[in-house]
Amino acid sequence: MIPLLSKKKINPYQAALSEISPLAARHKKKKITRSNIELLVMVSLGIIFIAVFAYLPMFGLILAFKSGDGYLNIMDAIFKSQWAGFDNFAAFFEDPDFKDVILNTIGLNTLQLCINFPLPIIFAILLSELPWKRIRKVIQVITYFPYFLSWIIYGGIILALINSDGIVNTILINLGIVDEAVNFGEAQYFWATIIITSLLKGMGWGSIIYVAAIAGIDPQLYEAADMDGATRWHRIIHITVPSIAPTIVLFFILSVSGILNNGFDHIWTFQNQINLARSEVLDTFIYKYGVVNLQYSYTTAAGFFKSVVAIVLLGVGNFIAKKTTGNGVF
Amino acid sequence: MKNLVKRMLLMLVFSTSLISCGSETGGNGSADLPDFPATPGDKDSWEYLKDETGKVEEWDLEWYVNDSTFAWNSYGSDRVSQVLKEKTGANIKFTVPVTDDGQKLSTLISGNKLPDIISVQCWYSQCSQLASQGYLYALDDLIEKWAPSFKAKEQEDIWSYFTEGDGKCYGVPNFAYSTKYVNDTDKMEPNGCLMVREDWYNEALAEGYDMTSATSFINGCKFIQSKHTDCIPFQLDAFTNEGNESIDWLSQYFCAPFEDKDGNYLDTRTTERYQEMLEFLNNCHKQGIIKSANYSDKASAIRTNISRGKCFVTAVTPQDYQTAYLNAYGSNINYVPLILRNKDNQAPILQDISGNGYLLTMITKNCKNPHKAIKLLEYLYSEEGQRLVAFGVEGESYQWDNPEHTSLSWTDRYVSGVNGNTEDQAWINTLGLFSMTLQMNLAYINKYKPLNGRKDTDIYIDNMKRPLTPYSYNFKPTFLKHDTSKPNYFQTITNYNKIKTKWAEALVEIIRSNNWKETYDNAINYAKRQKLDDVISFYSESYKNTKKLLNVEFGYPQNRPDYHEPTWKGPHGDFSYWRSKTHE
Numbered sequence: 001m002i003p004l005l006s007k008k009k010i011n012p013y014q015a016a017l018s019e020i021s022p023l024a025a026r027h028k029k030k031k032i033t034r035s036n037i038e039l040l041v042m043v044s045l046g047i048i049f050i051a052v053f054a055y056l057p058m059f060g061l062i063l064a065f066k067s068g069d070g071y072l073n074i075m076d077a078i079f080k081s082q083w084a085g086f087d088n089f090a091a092f093f094e095d096p097d098f099k100d101v102i103l104n105t106i107g108l109n110t111l112q113l114c115i116n117f118p119l120p121i122i123f124a125i126l127l128s129e130l131p132w133k134r135i136r137k138v139i140q141v142i143t144y145f146p147y148f149l150s151w152i153i154y155g156g157i158i159l160a161l162i163n164s165d166g167i168v169n170t171i172l173i174n175l176g177i178v179d180e181a182v183n184f185g186e187a188q189y190f191w192a193t194i195i196i197t198s199l200l201k202g203m204g205w206g207s208i209i210y211v212a213a214i215a216g217i218d219p220q221l222y223e224a225a226d227m228d229g230a231t232r233w234h235r236i237i238h239i240t241v242p243s244i245a246p247t248i249v250l251f252f253i254l255s256v257s258g259i260l261n262n263g264f265d266h267i268w269t270f271q272n273q274i275n276l277a278r279s280e281v282l283d284t285f286i287y288k289y290g291v292v293n294l295q296y297s298y299t300t301a302a303g304f305f306k307s308v309v310a311i312v313l314l315g316v317g318n319f320i321a322k323k324t325t326g327n328g329v330f
Numbered sequence: 331m332k333n334l335v336k337r338m339l340l341m342l343v344f345s346t347s348l349i350s351c352g353s354e355t356g357g358n359g360s361a362d363l364p365d366f367p368a369t370p371g372d373k374d375s376w377e378y379l380k381d382e383t384g385k386v387e388e389w390d391l392e393w394y395v396n397d398s399t400f401a402w403n404s405y406g407s408d409r410v411s412q413v414l415k416e417k418t419g420a421n422i423k424f425t426v427p428v429t430d431d432g433q434k435l436s437t438l439i440s441g442n443k444l445p446d447i448i449s450v451q452c453w454y455s456q457c458s459q460l461a462s463q464g465y466l467y468a469l470d471d472l473i474e475k476w477a478p479s480f481k482a483k484e485q486e487d488i489w490s491y492f493t494e495g496d497g498k499c500y501g502v503p504n505f506a507y508s509t510k511y512v513n514d515t516d517k518m519e520p521n522g523c524l525m526v527r528e529d530w531y532n533e534a535l536a537e538g539y540d541m542t543s544a545t546s547f548i549n550g551c552k553f554i555q556s557k558h559t560d561c562i563p564f565q566l567d568a569f570t571n572e573g574n575e576s577i578d579w580l581s582q583y584f585c586a587p588f589e590d591k592d593g594n595y596l597d598t599r600t601t602e603r604y605q606e607m608l609e610f611l612n613n614c615h616k617q618g619i620i621k622s623a624n625y626s627d628k629a630s631a632i633r634t635n636i637s638r639g640k641c642f643v644t645a646v647t648p649q650d651y652q653t654a655y656l657n658a659y660g661s662n663i664n665y666v667p668l669i670l671r672n673k674d675n676q677a678p679i680l681q682d683i684s685g686n687g688y689l690l691t692m693i694t695k696n697c698k699n700p701h702k703a704i705k706l707l708e709y710l711y712s713e714e715g716q717r718l719v720a721f722g723v724e725g726e727s728y729q730w731d732n733p734e735h736t737s738l739s740w741t742d743r744y745v746s747g748v749n750g751n752t753e754d755q756a757w758i759n760t761l762g763l764f765s766m767t768l769q770m771n772l773a774y775i776n777k778y779k780p781l782n783g784r785k786d787t788d789i790y791i792d793n794m795k796r797p798l799t800p801y802s803y804n805f806k807p808t809f810l811k812h813d814t815s816k817p818n819y820f821q822t823i824t825n826y827n828k829i830k831t832k833w834a835e836a837l838v839e840i841i842r843s844n845n846w847k848e849t850y851d852n853a854i855n856y857a858k859r860q861k862l863d864d865v866i867s868f869y870s871e872s873y874k875n876t877k878k879l880l881n882v883e884f885g886y887p888q889n890r891p892d893y894h895e896p897t898w899k900g901p902h903g904d905f906s907y908w909r910s911k912t913h914e
Contacts, residue, residue, distance in 0.1 A: 069820070069824055070459075070820030070821070070823075070824060071463070072439045072440065072456070072459055072460060072463050072465065073439070073440060073441075073442050073463070074440045074441065075442075076463070096856060096859070163623065163627075163631065164621070164622075164623040181623070183622040183623050183625075183626060185623070185625070185626025185627075186622070186626070272569070272625070272626040273569035273570065273571070273625060273626070273834065273835060273837075273838050274569070274625040274626050274838050274842075275626070276835050287433075288571065288831065289828075291433055291436050291437065291440075292431055292432045292433055292436055293824070293827045293828075293831075294436055294439070294440065294456075295824060296440075
């Protein structure tokens, strides 16, 4: 993994690395050799992929400034419709649902950031502290497995477990915690359902990167700490966490920039008519009005707004990370 | 670096222009037909698919059906599909969406990836939009060139209803009840209704709750709930982003009109009767007879509830839950209709099962063989095709009773299978009857359906709703015919869709609200902000046009001069409408 570089704090190791890095010599003109061509061909595939699937579709953003609602074919909507200026943005901001949709999107994601972001880190640390390798592997396999199921299947299983006749309600009733079955489809349970199911499904997989980072820590550091009388807690706080801090910061910045992104299929699986007050997020809103009701322009404006906010958040997250830890992604 | 950026920008512009050049935009609905030879009209057009040796060449056809429940699993191996292939050569590949939220259809349309034939709910605005934006062949053009014999088979009233502003028809519906087979005056069973579990109802009746008024209904449900604690006193249909069908049927029980006394269009939701119905549902919720899970349950969960006989009263569309009712019947749980009246004790005004159709089948301009596709549609549309898909092959599974061909009966082998002969039962399963429903004409099929060899379950399911026939009326004027050429059509439909989506959310809130009136007023105010008045004004014009097309002065039954309230006063309707083993 390439270390995250800060302009202000360059350590001697990084300086030495830059001496031998091809990046350091990028200004020196070199002849294109055969091996360069091979590398260029290989990298061009990635560039083409990004150009076709990430940059080219950006042309569609033009729809946000046109009155393309009512057209069936998306190309007709782009090329045949009239210019509408910022009307679509104004309509979105004035939509009575705007406030709730944004509140749900940011609220749910902020909660996920506070709960679902640190838990995989804690889980990875706890896992690495387990002395029994075999048990550690069994736990890893068990916790990774749900990640490979789609939300439709996984969500379907969860819904079956928590419905009025499901095992969860049966247990709650038999333990005398509730008198009658709880409807977990109600709005007040939605955020909790999303966070818990998200953790159950993704915590194991989310911890992989941290497990790998912990595995890369020099064992001599732990041995030296042991000799100095450090407890397990001290080792975690003073060795493990600082060592994986750059990885944590990187993922934190990426998570902050995705604060307006909810996993669509996750939300969609658990959404129903009575939890809309808490479950309608930007992604589902755009899907309903854009894809199903064919309001291309209106929802492109909503999507555009989301992208702009995401870029701003990425910048803010990066700035804060740099200020506080000295690490950033750019 | 600057050069690189410039080059990339140039590439982007170039690629976009390439895409725009290559994009297949609709065009118009003009008769730009492919250059296949015309077909004479001296015999049925599908006969011309045969070559000199009498063989029909195979050809491939992709058919998208916008209904996740459509399945013809035995296609290719069953008798019906084999005969269909022998007759038309069509090798059909069906595709259906995973869910019924319209996403798959929208994606196909927006990317112009429509297959050869599509079947879409006929009330969807996309049907007219596809026609007006040039994605479809006009069936009249195809018929004129490649299936002249189709013309004589057209059900004129239905055809005329689906004719667009340009004077051409772009789709044929299934399940339409044409006056060619059913008279407008014929009484038919309702579309949706209240059904009550008979044994429990008798228990409630013994306590003095006949459940025909709102108060008695709620008290009856509460009594049954107290006696059978595990039961679901009142089961409504699934709440979806389209609304809730139970609420439509209940509003008809409460006589919520869609037309004022002068014959003008009314938004049912704003009428006093509709509000009375909402108040009733709100009371049901407050009294706990609508379970909390009902608001989030999907149709599959409701199906299970009915199958297990847990529901005391259901307000669903019974034909959509037919298997569930049959399962309950198998456990000796019998559901019978129930008549609920409004506070003025008026008889319900229920929508009968007739209509202008369900799925509209259209041939898209992406169709590779439109000259063959129209012949296939003609075959399926013909009476011969109807008999094939519903009754199988003549002489094998059914036969004519007389040379005049006025009635049909099942063959001995078929009856033997129905009566439990294992070998014949297995043979029946290979027939594939009632699988190809996409051009099905129920009016014709019901008229000729053989009645020999029927079992108790067939008689039960066929007659479930019949006692309510006196309370059912033709609601055809509500199937509005919009003028899609009007400049405000798209905007009106967009507004309508927004209002509909929001109203679907509001319905749940109103029913569960502590102050239903306030929640209702808020929902109406929201709709008004979304230009409800413009929508109603547009719909009023459409309503007038539809009535003109149907040649009726009044659409709502109570406004019709010949309306008389049924004299029957029983709680379950008039059982003299029950059809047993023979035709009436």
